[in-house]
Structures are given as C-alpha cells and as structure tokens.
Amino acid sequence: MEAFVKLFESLDQTTSISAKTEALERFFSEADARDQVWTIALFTGRRPRRLISSGQLRQWAVQQSGFSEWMVEECYAHVGDLAETLSLLLPPPQANDEQPALHLLLSELLDLQQADEVAKADFVAHYWQALAPTARFLFNKLLTGGFRVGVSEKLIVKALAKVYQREESAITYALSGKWDPQNTSLEKLLASNKSEDASKPYPFYLAYALEGEPDALGEVGDWQAEWKWDGIRAQLIKRAGAVYLWSRGEELLNDSFPDLVEAAQELPDGTVLDGELVCMDAAGLRSFADLQQRLGRKKPGKKLLKELPAGLLCYDLLEWEGTDFRAQPLRKRRAQLEACCAALKSEQFVVSEVINASIWADLARARSESRSQLAEGLMLKRLDSTYESGRKKGDWWKWKVDPLSIDAVLLYAQQGHGRRAGLYTDYTFAVWDGDKLVTFAKAYSGLTDAEIKEVDKFVKANTLEKFGPVRTVKPELVFEIGFEGIQASNRHKSGVALRFPRILRWRRDKSANEANRLSDLKQLLYSAPD
Amino acid sequence: MPDLLEFRPQGIYCPPAEVYIDPWRKVDKALITHAHADHARWGQRHYIAQADNAYVMRERLGKDISLQTVAYGETVHINGVKFSWHPAGHIPGSAQIRIEYRGEVWVASGDYKVEDDGLTPAFEPVPCHTFISECTFGMPVYRWESQQKRYAEINQWWAQQAAAGKNCLLFGYSLGKAQRLLNGLDPAIGPIFVHPTIAQMNAALEAVGYRLPATLPLSAYNKKVHGSGVMVIAPPGAGGGNWEKKFEPYSDASASGWVQVRGNRRWQSLDRGFVMSDHADYPGLLQAIKACGAERVVCTHGFTALFSRQLRELGYNAREEHTLFSGESEQSEKSEED
Numbered sequence: 070m071e072a073f074v075k076l077f078e079s080l081d082q083t084t085s086i087s088a089k090t091e092a093l094e095r096f097f098s099e100a101d102a103r104d105q106v107w108t109i110a111l112f113t114g115r116r117p118r119r120l121i122s123s124g125q126l127r128q129w130a131v132q133q134s135g136f137s138e139w140m141v142e143e144c145y146a147h148v149g150d151l152a153e154t155l156s157l158l159l160p161p162p163q164a165n166d167e168q169p170a171l172h173l174l175l176s177e178l179l180d181l182q183q184a185d186e187v188a189k190a191d192f193v194a195h196y197w198q199a200l201a202p203t204a205r206f207l208f209n210k211l212l213t214g215g216f217r218v219g220v221s222e223k224l225i226v227k228a229l230a231k232v233y234q235r236e237e238s239a240i241t242y243a244l245s246g247k248w249d250p251q252n253t254s255l256e257k258l259l260a261s262n263k264s265e266d267a268s269k270p271y272p273f274y275l276a277y278a279l280e281g282e283p284d285a286l287g288e289v290g291d292w293q294a295e296w297k298w299d300g301i302r303a304q305l306i307k308r309a310g311a312v313y314l315w316s317r318g319e320e321l322l323n324d325s326f327p328d329l330v331e332a333a334q335e336l337p338d339g340t341v342l343d344g345e346l347v348c349m350d351a352a353g354l355r356s357f358a359d360l361q362q363r364l365g366r367k368k369p370g371k372k373l374l375k376e377l378p379a380g381l382l383c384y385d386l387l388e389w390e391g392t393d394f395r396a397q398p399l400r401k402r403r404a405q406l407e408a409c410c411a412a413l414k415s416e417q418f419v420v421s422e423v424i425n426a427s428i429w430a431d432l433a434r435a436r437s438e439s440r441s442q443l444a445e446g447l448m449l450k451r452l453d454s455t456y457e458s459g460r461k462k463g464d465w466w467k468w469k470v471d472p473l474s475i476d477a478v479l480l481y482a483q484q485g486h487g488r489r490a491g492l493y494t495d496y497t498f499a500v501w502d503g504d505k506l507v508t509f510a511k512a513y514s515g516l517t518d519a520e521i522k523e524v525d526k527f528v529k530a531n532t533l534e535k536f537g538p539v540r541t542v543k544p545e546l547v548f549e550i551g552f553e554g555i556q557a558s559n560r561h562k563s564g565v566a567l568r569f570p571r572i573l574r575w576r577r578d579k580s581a582n583e584a585n586r587l588s589d590l591k592q593l594l595y596s597a598p599d
Numbered sequence: 600m601p602d603l604l605e606f607r608p609q610g611i612y613c614p615p616a617e618v619y620i621d622p623w624r625k626v627d628k629a630l631i632t633h634a635h636a637d638h639a640r641w642g643q644r645h646y647i648a649q650a651d652n653a654y655v656m657r658e659r660l661g662k663d664i665s666l667q668t669v670a671y672g673e674t675v676h677i678n679g680v681k682f683s684w685h686p687a688g689h690i691p692g693s694a695q696i697r698i699e700y701r702g703e704v705w706v707a708s709g710d711y712k713v714e715d716d717g718l719t720p721a722f723e724p725v726p727c728h729t730f731i732s733e734c735t736f737g738m739p740v741y742r743w744e745s746q747q748k749r750y751a752e753i754n755q756w757w758a759q760q761a762a763a764g765k766n767c768l769l770f771g772y773s774l775g776k777a778q779r780l781l782n783g784l785d786p787a788i789g790p791i792f793v794h795p796t797i798a799q800m801n802a803a804l805e806a807v808g809y810r811l812p813a814t815l816p817l818s819a820y821n822k823k824v825h826g827s828g829v830m831v832i833a834p835p836g837a838g839g840g841n842w843e844k845k846f847e848p849y850s851d852a853s854a855s856g857w858v859q860v861r862g863n864r865r866w867q868s869l870d871r872g873f874v875m876s877d878h879a880d881y882p883g884l885l886q887a888i889k890a891c892g893a894e895r896v897v898c899t900h901g902f903t904a905l906f907s908r909q910l911r912e913l914g915y916n917a918r919e920e921h922t923l924f925s926g927e928s929e930q931s932e933k934s935e936e937d
Binding site: 081082084137139143152153161 | 860
C-alpha cells in the first residue's frame with residue numbers, strides 16, 4: 070500500500086487543487102491497476118462493508134494500549150475520528166518493511182466475513198503492530214469506513230481522464246452506478262460501450278444579475294420572462310438509448326435521481342434538455358429543502374422516491390433529433406421544446422411557464438409575487454438569443470427579488486478558515502424569544518475586512534464561554550441578516566430554516582434589545598408559502 | 600500545615616512571603632516563570648524574573664517596569680521563604696520556581712518541556728513535595744517524535760519547495776518557537792527571512808547572549824536578487840497579511856503541537872503542519888512528575904481534569920486548579936502565544 074500511502078500523504082499535505090490533481094495523476098500512472106480500482110472505490114464512497122464494530126476496535130485498543138476505557142473515550146471525543154484516535158493511542162508500531170498491497174489487504178479484510186472474533190482480533194493486532202503510522206491510520210480508516218481526503222469525485226475523474234486520455238464525461242459515467250471493486254478490473258471499469266460523446270453535456274449558458282430596472286433592456290415584447298426556479302440547474306441528455314442527468318457542476322446525478330432517469334427513457338434519442346431539477350408531486354412544486362433530501366442520497370429508498378418525486382422544469386432545448394440546436398433563436402428552441410414535452414406521457418417533465426406581459430410593470434408585479442411561486446425572481450431572456458456558453462452579458466438576465474431580512478444578535482463566533490484562521494469570521498445569530506435569545510442562522514462574514522477585524526476584537530474581549538473552537542459572546546452586536554427563503558423546520562431550535570443566510574450589514578445603530586423577535590421570523594414563515 | 604501556595608483570584612499566592620507567581624491581576628510583587636504574555640502580565644508593581652527575560656519583558660511590558668533579575672539557581676529570600684529559579688526548557692529564560700519554607704518544598708513549573716531543544720537551557724528536575732504542573736498536552740494522543748526528526752522533515756519540505764521554485768512560509772509564535780525553528784533550519788538551502796515581531800524577539804535574545812542564525816527582514820526580499828526557495832518565519836497572527844503576496848508562489852506550514860491531530864492540521868488550511876511544541880507531551884509530563892519525586896501534583900492549565908484523573912489512577916495525590924494560563928490552547932489566536 071506504499072503508493073496509496075504516498076498518495077494520501079500528498080493529498081493531505083496540500084491545499085492546492087493543482088498539486089492534488091498532480092498527485093492523483095502520478096498515482097494513476099504508476100500504481101498497480103488493482104490498487105487503482107480500490108482507490109477509486111474508496112475515494113468515491115464505495116467502502117467495504119464494515120466487518121468489525123467500533124466497539125470491538127475500542128476494546129482491543131484498550132487492551133493493547135494499557136489505557137483505561139474512559140481515557141480512550143476522552144481521546145476519541147477530542148480527536149473526533151476513531152481511526153485516528155486509535156492510531157495515536159496505540160504503542161508506536163514495530164514497523165517493518167512489510168507493507169501489503171492495498172488490494173491484498175482489502176481482500177484479506179473481506180475474507181474475514183466468515184471468520185470468528187479471534188481471527189479478526191489477530192488480523193487487526195497484526196497490522197496495528199506492523200504498519201507504519203500513516204499506513205496504520207489508513208488501515209483503521211478501511212476498518213471504520215469513510216475517507217475524507219479533500220478530493221472530489223470530479224478531481225479523480227479529471228486525473229483519470231488525463232492519464233487514460235479519455236473524455237471526462239465518459240469517465241464520470243463509467244464510475245457512476247453500482248460496481249464492486251473486488252470483482253471489477255480497471256479495464257472493465259473504464260471501458261464503456263457507449264460512444265465517448267454520448268454522455269457529454271453542453272456548457273451551460275449562465276445569466277448575469279440585472280442591476281436596476283429592466284426598462285433599459287428595451288421593448289418588453291422582445292423578451293421572454295420565466296420564473297427563476299429555486300432548484301438546481303440540470304442538463305438531461307438522452308442519446309443512444311442512455312440517459313445522463315448532469316448538474317451545473319458537471320456531476321452526474323443519475324444515481325440520486327433514478328425516477329427521473331427512468332422517465333426520460335421515453336424521450337427520443339438525440340435530445341438534450343436544459344432545466345431546473347426540482348421535487349414536485351401531484352400538488353405541485355416542492356421546496357428546495359425537499360430537493361436537498363434527494364440530493365443527499367446516492368441510493369434513494371422507495372419511500373423517499375414516493376414522497377419526493379423528482380421533476381424537471383424544462384426551459385431550453387439544446388439538441389433535437391441529434392442536431393445541435395443552440396444556434397437557433399430562443400423562440401424557435403422554445404417552440405420545439407413545447408412540442409417535445411407535449412408528446413411525453415410522463416408528468417415529471419414540465420415546460421417552465423412563460424409569464425405574459427405587455428409592459429415592464431406587469432413583470433415587476435409578477436416578480437413581487439415570486440416567493441409565493443417558490444421562485445427566487447424572474448429570468449429575462451431575449452427571444453432572439455442563441456444558447457451561449459458560460460456567463461455572457463446581454464441576452465439572459467436574472468432579476469431576483471430582494472432578500473428577506475431580519476435584525477439579529479451575534480451570539481457565537483468561530484474562527485475562520487484558510488489564511489483567515491485566527492480571526493473570528495463565522496458567526497451564529499439569534500433573535501429574541503421572550504427574554505431568551507434563540508439561534509436561527511449561521512452566516513459567514515459578509516463584512517468588510519475592517520469590520521471583520523473589529524468584530525474579531527469584540528469577540529476576543531467579550532467571550533463568555535468557550536466550547537472547543539466556538540466562543541459564546543456577550544449579546545451586544547446587531548446585524549441585519551438577509552436570506553432567500555424561510556421554512557418551518559423541527560431540526561432547528563428556532564423552528565425555522567433559512568435559505569442562503571448572509572450578513573447584509575452591521576446595525577451599529579441598534580442595541581441588542583432592538584433586534585427582531587422570533588415571532589417576527591415566524592411571521593415571514595406564514596407570509597411565504599409552505 | 601496550610602498550603603505553601605494558594606490559588607487565589609489574583610493568581611498563585613505564597614502567604615508567608617506575600618508574593619504571587621505569574622499573577623493575572625495586579626499585585627505588589629510578582630515572581631515570573633517566563634516572559635510569555637499569559638505568565639508575565641502587564642501592570643505589576645514589581646517583578647522578579649530570570650535574567651534572560653529582562654529584555655523581552657521590558658520590550659513588552661514597558662521600559663520602566665520595576666524588575667529584579669536573578670540567575671538560574673540563585674536564591675532570593677523573602678520573609679524567610681527561599682525562592683530559586685531553575686530551567687524549565689520551555690523557551691529561553693523560562694524557569695520553574697522552587698519555593699522552600701520550613702522544610703516544605705513546592706515547585707511551580709510554569710510551562711515546560713523535557714526534551715532539550717539545543718537552544719533553551721534544558722529542563723532540570725527539581726526534587727519537591729508538591730509539583731505544580733501544566734498539562735497543555737496531558738492527553739496520550741500527544742506524543743512527540745524527536746526534534747531531529749522534525750527538523751529533517753521541515754528541511755526536506757523546504758528543499759522540495761525550493762526545487763519546485765516555491766518559497767516557504769512557516770508559522771510559529773514569535774518568542775521561543777521561532778528561534779527554535781531558526782536553530783534547526785539548514786541555511787544551505789536558502790536565505791531565511793523573518794517577520795518584524797520575530798526580528799524584535801531575536802534581538803532581545805541576542806542581547807542576553809543567545810546566538811541565532813543570520814536572518815533578513817521581510818522588507819529585504821527582492822525576487823530578482825533572492826529568487827525562489829527562501830524560507831520565511833512569521834507568527835501565526837501575521838498570516839493573511841499583504842506581505843505574503845510578494846513571496847508567491849509559496850507553500851505554507853505551521854509548527855505546533857496541536858497539528859498532531861489531523862482535524863486541527865486540516866482546519867488551519869495550510870499545506871503542512873509540523874508537530875513541534877515547546878510544551879511537554881504526555882509521556883514528558885509523566886517523566887517530569889516522576890523525576891521530581893513529588894507526592895502531590897496540582898494540575899493547572901490544559902487537560903487538567905483528564906490528566907489529574909490519570910495521575911490518581913497511577914497513585915499520585917493529584918488535583919486540578921483553575922488558572923488563567925492559556926498554554927497552547929489558543930494556538931491560532933492572533934498574536935497570542937503558547
């Protein structure tokens with residue numbers, strides 16, 4: 070596992086993306102193919118089934134280290150990672166040169182499935198003594214699951230694509246879905262019978278935010294207005310019998326949205342749709358929070374699929390009958406899109422509604438009702454516009470509603486990350502509920518550097534309590550917190566969850582008791598739709 | 600017999616001598632273990648400290664402070680109580696204060712480490728009945744490897760970056776850690792630049808006879824002259840400043856005991872974290888306590904509850920006391936030190 074350990078160390082010892090990519094490329098060029106398959110699996114969350122419980126591991130660690138159980142628990146609470154705690158607590162390893170290949174170590178581990186306790190204990194004890202510190206830590210990680218090395222699947226795809234000279238989209242597709250690293254060779258994994266291009270998405274056309282009033286855009290009749298939906302942007306491809314659902318970040322979403330992928334089978338081959346991925350059921354559109362539940366699951370269960378069906382609000386047609394349609398004007402693409410969707414039996418594909426207007430004021434009125442439509446505002450697209458790549462000014466604009474806002478008291482502060490470590494830049498805010506402050510939002514600083522420094526100084530001078538990295542501060546500073554949406558939530562103490570909370574400004578003119586109350590927040594909740 | 604030292608709201612108090620050790624509120628007479636800000640606080644009417652601290656204390660607490668200095672091993676008599684200062688190995692000038700009264704001996708160790716760092720006078724076990732111990736790293740996950748191994752790692756990192764055409768930014772607090780780092784760097788790799796705060800501390804230590812490698816001020820850096828592959832040492836609080844820009848491209852790292860834990864290392868968002876502390880690790884604390892032969896141990900700052908419980912399991916009469924010493928607990932605090 071030498072190459073694997075080296076890869077891990079390189080990834081762990083840098084914050085630079087390019088250095089990480091280089092390390093991955095080196096690994097994929099040099100390492101044993103079987104170790105590569107396992108590494109891809111581990112780094113994309115396909116870890117071996119857990120055969121040894123953490124209770125067993127702790128017990129063996131108590132025996133081998135000579136520390137009391139309470140001490141092991143205290144250390145675990147401090148370190149926050151069992152694999153690491155154990156590797157730090159155990160006696161220094163008697164490392165010899167024996168570093169088994171990663172795939173051999175893993176198959177040895179998987180062979181323990183039928184083994185008894187004693188055999189498992191022997192296996193673990195042997196490697197705890199034999200492996201050098203980093204290898205021992207990684208070994209514990211394999212036992213307890215979950216690798217977090219700051220490497221996204223995208224980065225792995227990038228490196229593989231470079232080393233094996235393939236399209237990134239083809240690699241992404243190859244790695245998606247179900248496969249077992251124990252029974253899959255690298256060749257088989259990366260081989261794809263689909264043509265390389267079939268999976269490839271078009272670059273997304275992104276809109277700029279409209280500053281000021283839309284009158285400056287000219288005649289309202291030259292524009293198509295739609296709701297700016299609060300889901301995630303997605304591109305759905307049906308080519309050569311296969312469906313590919315891509316996010317704007319070019320992540321393949323097929324695994325998380327099997328319902329939509331299945332429904333898309335009825336699209337004719339050579340069709341590419343641009344739209345908003347949302348959750349919707351017979352009653353209509355669901356909230357972003359609902360969509361988030363779906364986004365978080367790689368393998369959604371039947372219950373979730375039934376409760377929160379996915380849908381696509383389609384707003385553009387990029388390819389039709391295998392022909393790139395992007396150079397066509399929007400009005401033509403739109404007409405074809407409507408025809409395409411009308412022919413579908415599935416109710417999961419809905420053409421994004423066009424908002425009619427004869428004067429700009431009509432649209433201003435519509436925009437003010439965005440929240441009740443579960444939208445963030447309006448999209449304005451020139452009817453003659455072609456479908457561009459990336460963010461281009463001129464033909465597409467997003468005209469968002471002003472954020473909701475509330476005045477809140479700074480209650481907890483945590484130090485920032487990166488080069489800002491040492492400055493308190495991450496804040497938790499509270500509003501009044503009777504004479505108590507209830508936290509309701511966490512926001513990273515939207516403040517100027519000078520303001521951050523000032524708040525930092527305040528935090529350090531007015532700390533009431535410390536919990537690890539978090540400080541409770543004297544409730545004194547008031548900030549205006551802006552957010553895009555609000556929802557009832559029983560996971561939060563306040564009973565509400567905010568969408569995109571951020572600091573709008575420091576209200577130096579207000580004292581803590583002038584901050585808003587929880588009832589004010591709840592008021593916003595009831596004025597917005599469910 | 601009442602305790603020779605009491606923990607009072609002002610600090611650690613010795614009733615027969617009517618003096619305080621490292622007090623955190625204003626008092627008449629303060630006996631100082633070392634010049635770090637949480638031990639040598641501003642505003643005391645009179646200070647007594649080991650001589651190597653004089654420059655630093657005057658630099659930080661004011662030129663006109665009333666300060667009496669003593670040498671290591673020298674005894675000061677106050678109201679029949681004998682006080683003496685003995686090397687604690689923490690930073691240059693750091694001392695354990697030995698207190699003897701009517702046959703009873705206590706040692707207030709301030710901050711200490713048992714490994715000889717080659718710069719600071721090495722920790723000396725002082726036999727006593729009661730030992731007041733820090734336990735900043737009094738948790739067994741904190742075990743240091745030898746300093747030589749760390750120096751090798753740091754120099755290897757530097758050489759690698761130099762070969763890749765990058766500079767190195769290494770963060771360590773300005774009094775103690777910075778000089779220790781300087782002492783271990785291999786000057787054959789390239790020139791070493793230091794942040795002004797560190798230059799100031801270097802000068803204060805050189806004034807009392809410490810010998811440190813040659814360094815250049817940050818302002819002297821010129822890409823055309825020095826090229827890449829230079830080393831920069833700066834205090835943690837200086838990170839994120841504009842000065843960093845002219846050293847781009849660079850790799851950054853910190854040297855601290857806390858980076859032993861991966862979460863801490865990652866949290867600081869630097870490329871590297873080198874495990875190096877001026878505090879004793881867990882085995883070091885046990886070693887020091889054993890060596891001084893104390894029956895009673897009072898645990899002050901750090902993992903006090905956990906460490907004193909462990910000591911009791913090992914058969915010591917150990918208890919914890921609350922103090923305002925911060926140890927290395929706020930490792931990334933701006934301009935704070937450990």
